[in-house]
Amino acid sequence: AADAAMYHAKTLGKNNLQFYSEELNQIVHEHLLLEASLSRAIRDHQMVLDYQPKVDLRTGKVVGAEALVRWRHPVDGMIAPDRFIPVAEETGLIVPLGEWVIDEACGALKAMRMLGIEDFVISVNLSARQLRQREFADRLGATLERHGVEPCKLELEVTESQLMDHPDDALEALAQLKALGVRLSIDDFGTGYSSLSHLQKFPVDYIKIDRSFLGNVGHDGHLVITRAIIALGHNLKLKVIAEGVETREQLAFLRKHQCDEMQGYYFSPALSKETLQEMVTRDTRLPD
Numbered sequence: 001a002a003d004a005a006m007y008h009a010k011t012l013g014k015n016n017l018q019f020y021s022e023e024l025n026q027i028v029h030e031h032l033l034l035e036a037s038l039s040r041a042i043r044d045h046q047m048v049l050d051y052q053p054k055v056d057l058r059t060g061k062v063v064g065a066e067a068l069v070r071w072r073h074p075v076d077g078m079i080a081p082d083r084f085i086p087v088a089e090e091t092g093l094i095v096p097l098g099e100w101v102i103d104e105a106c107g108a109l110k111a112m113r114m115l116g117i118e119d120f121v122i123s124v125n126l127s128a129r130q131l132r133q134r135e136f137a138d139r140l141g142a143t144l145e146r147h148g149v150e151p152c153k154l155e156l157e158v159t160e161s162q163l164m165d166h167p168d169d170a171l172e173a174l175a176q177l178k179a180l181g182v183r184l185s186i187d188d189f190g191t192g193y194s195s196l197s198h199l200q201k202f203p204v205d206y207i208k209i210d211r212s213f214l215g216n217v218g219h220d221g222h223l224v225i226t227r228a229i230i231a232l233g234h235n236l237k238l239k240v241i242a243e244g245v246e247t248r249e250q251l252a253f254l255r256k257h258q259c260d261e262m263q264g265y266y267f268s269p270a271l272s273k274e275t276l277q278e279m280v281t282r283d284t285r286l287p288d
C-alpha cells in the first residue's frame with residue numbers, strides 16, 4: 001500500500017506539474033500514505049472512541065458524553081482526530097469512518113442501558129460530507145433500530161461553519177434527522193458566521209459555545225461574546241453548552257449566566273467507555 005501511495009504521489013505530481021514544489025510533494029506524499037493506512041485502520045479495528053462527560057450545571061450531574069474518535073496506530077501510537085479527520089473528509093473515508101463511529105456510539109448507549117443507566121445522551125460529530133449523503137437519515141434510522149436505541153438518546157454535532165457552507169441543503173438534511181427524533185447541536189458556535197435568519201430556521205436543540213470564547217476570565221472581551229451567545233440561545237429556546245471549560249473562574253461565569261451544560265478538562269477529559277460507565281454508575285458530580 002505504501003508503494004501504491006508512492007506511485008499515486010508520483011502521478012499526481014506529474015499531472016500537477018505547474019504546482020510542483022518540494023514542500024507540496026512532501027504534503028501530497030504524506031497525505032496519500034495517510035489515506036492508504038487510514039482505510040486499512042478502519043478495517044483492522046484500530047479506531048477507538050473516547051467519551052468526554054457533559055455536565056448539567058444546575059445539578060452537577062453527568063447527563064451525557066461526546067464521543068471523540070482516536071486512532072490507535074500500531075507503530076505511531078495514539079493519533080488525535082485533528083490529524084486524520086481532515087484527510088478522511090477530503091478522501092471520502094469520513095463516510096465509512098463516521099458510520100463506524102455511530103455504530104460504536106449506539107453500542108455504548110445500549111451497554112449503558114443494560115447497566116441501568118437510562119437518561120444518558122451520547123453525541124457524535126458529523127461532517128458535512130456525511131450530512132450530504134442522500135441515504136444518511138434512513139441508514140441512521142436503521143442503525144438505531146438495529147441496536148434498539150431510542151433516537152432521542154443520540155445527538156449529532158455539526159459545526160456552524162459546515163452548516164453555513166450550504167445552509168439550505170443543511171436545513172433540509174437537519175429536518176430529516178429531526179424527524180427521526182435525534183438531538184441536534186451546532187458545534188464550535190460563534191466561529192462560523194451564522195446569519196441569524198438561518199440560525200432561527202435550523203431545527204437544532206443545542207448550541208455549543210466554541211472554547212475560544214471562554215478565554216481567560218479577566219481578559220473579558222471574549223466573555224462578553226459568551227454571555228451574548230447564552231442569551232441568544234435561550235431567546236431561540238435552545239439549550240447552551242460550553243466546551244473547553246478548564247478553570248473554576250470560567251465555571252463560575254457560566255453558572256452566573258445560566259449556561260445549561262459544560263464539558264471540559266476542569267471536570268474531565270475524554271475517557272474510555274469503561275471509565276465513563278464507572279463515573280456515571282458512581283454518580284460522580286461536579287462540585288458546587
Ligand code: C2E
Nearest residue numbers: 068069080081082085101125126127244245246264265266
Ligand atoms: P470538537 O467536536 O469541538 O471536540 C472538542 C475537542 O476539544 C476535543 O478534541 C476535546 O478533547 C477537546 N477538549 C475538551 N475539553 C477541553 C478543554 O478543557 N481544553 C482544551 N484545550 N480542549 C478540550 P479532540 O478529541 O482532539 O477532537 C478534535 C476535533 O476532531 C473535534 O472537535 C471534532 O471536530 C473532530 N472529531 C473528533 N471525533 C470525530 C468524529 O468521530 N467525527 C468527526 N467528523 N470529527 C471528529
Ligand code: MG
Nearest residue numbers: 066125157187
Ligand atoms: Mg464536537
Ligand code: MG
Nearest residue numbers: 187188208243
Ligand atoms: Mg467543538
Ligand code: MG
Nearest residue numbers: 159187188210
Ligand atoms: Mg472543533
